[in-house]
Amino acid sequence: MITGFEYPSAFLLLLIIPLLFLLRYMGLLKQLYFPLTIADWHGRRFRWKSSSFRVAVILSRLLWMISYAAAVCALAGPVSVIREKVYISRGTDIMFVIDTSPSMAACDIGDGTRLDIAKRVICMLAEQEEGVALGITAVGSEAAVIVPPTLDRHSFFERLDSLVIGELGDGSALGTGLSTAVYHLVGTAAPKKCIILITDGENNAGAIHPNTAASLAVENNVSVYTLGIGTIGSVPIEYVDPRTGKVFSGYLESQFDEKALRRIADIGQGGYYSAVDMAELQAAFSSIAAQEVVAQAFYYRNTPVRYYDIALFVSGCAIAMAWILRRLYLKELV
Numbered sequence: 001m002i003t004g005f006e007y008p009s010a011f012l013l014l015l016i017i018p019l020l021f022l023l024r025y026m027g028l029l030k031q032l033y034f035p036l037t038i039a040d041w042h043g044r045r046f047r048w049k050s051s052s053f054r055v056a057v058i059l060s061r062l063l064w065m066i067s068y069a070a071a072v073c074a075l076a077g078p079v080s081v082i083r084e085k086v087y088i089s090r091g092t093d094i095m096f097v098i099d100t101s102p103s104m105a106a107c108d109i110g111d112g113t114r115l116d117i118a119k120r121v122i123c124m125l126a127e128q129e130e131g132v133a134l135g136i137t138a139v140g141s142e143a144a145v146i147v148p149p150t151l152d153r154h155s156f157f158e159r160l161d162s163l164v165i166g167e168l169g170d171g172s173a174l175g176t177g178l179s180t181a182v183y184h185l186v187g188t189a190a191p192k193k194c195i196i197l198i199t200d201g202e203n204n205a206g207a208i209h210p211n212t213a214a215s216l217a218v219e220n221n222v223s224v225y226t227l228g229i230g231t232i233g234s235v236p237i238e239y240v241d242p243r244t245g246k247v248f249s250g251y252l253e254s255q256f257d258e259k260a261l262r263r264i265a266d267i268g269q270g271g272y273y274s275a276v277d278m279a280e281l282q283a284a285f286s287s288i289a290a291q292e293v294v295a296q297a298f299y300y301r302n303t304p305v306r307y308y309d310i311a312l313f314v315s316g317c318a319i320a321m322a323w324i325l326r327r328l329y330l331k332e333l334v
Contacts, residue, residue: 002079004079004081005076007075060325060326067318068315070314070318074309078307078310085130085301086298086299087298090294091191092192092193093133094132094193094289095137095196096136097143097196098138099172100163101139101169101171102166103237106252108276113165114229118198125286133150135148135181135185137180139199140166142206143173143180165242172202172204172205174199174210176205177197178197178213181195181222191294192223193221194225195270196226196285197226200229200256211263214264215267223269224268225272226265229274229275229281230256233254234254
């Protein structure tokens, strides 16, 4: 959206249009023409074939004026300013360890799967916490860092959206996921670092126990928060196995060991949260962000975006349409 002009004085050139009309009205600037009345030689006088020709003439003149006005607008330098907050000090590093086992395909806490709702709320948090570096570690039977801690929200959202249920197997190697996240947080210079484990199950794969991984996190000044997502009991589930393409559909007896998740959070000096709906999930993330907040220095950078090329394009289109009307439709030679 245009918010101003770099050279507003250029709009004075628009006064030429009413000035020309005024001079012509006063008779000081008359259009040069040579009258030729065919009727003097007993021929037919000129007549418009239809009212559409009159409309075409008026429209062509209007297009010429629009073309001139758009050219003047381009000369004035239309511009908008994007104000961007630039942080000059490091904030908190948050690594999301997200369970991608098949049980995360259960639809019991919103209008999507547990994984979909978790993604949606993570995106909300990312948009609110601009100066926080965010990363993703996906957990299945194995664990892998999908995004290391970064301030690049575009890359973060893109990789978060690409998470697929079952892509790392049908288990939950929570300990492996936590230790992998710790490994990627150790080398950062952030004043605060934390891990948010999002799962709906219990550790049933991997060679590292979650309690051991939580202890490793504390030794490296990383807090661990655990979030149990979903309801207990029989819940509908449907997902496509990314490896075989087979569709699984039915009901899942949902349960997870809340005591184990609380124990991980206690060892990791963080906190445990449970969420059975989207509101509780948002509240949990907001609470964690508030506990891990860090004061950051920043300044505002104004970046101009110029639109003169669009104005020139409009001017060119208008003059081309006027030429087509006069030359091809009205059959004028000039």
